[in-house]
Amino acid sequence: MPKYFPRQLLFRLRNEIPLECVIAEHLNWPGKQRDGRFSFVCPRCGESQTAVNPQTNLGRCFRCEENFNSIDFVMLVTGRDFVETVHFLEHLLPERSSTPPASATN
Secondary structure, eight states: OOSOOOHHHHHHHHHTSOHHHIIIIISOOOEEEETTEEEEOOTTTOOOOEEEETTTTEEEETTTTEEEOHHHHHHHHHOOOHHHHHHHHHTTSOOOOOSOOGGGOO
């Protein structure tokens, strides 16, 4: 099991997998839509004064002032270490198209 991961992979894990989906669908962590934003129970302090910013794909707890990306959140909620978390999230990455661009086939 590799312990070092390419920067591009870590970037994709943090940015291409919607944090809202990780929280609600893959971890079954308590959360809901509130005033047009997804709110969740903070795994650090247990409060729900939280929101996910879809533009940055970061979660924020306004009570304990903690920020979460998908890697941080999974590690905290599941107790997995960094390597296990990366492998867990890799399976959630959207597939990239393997079809070459039209100009590449001419």
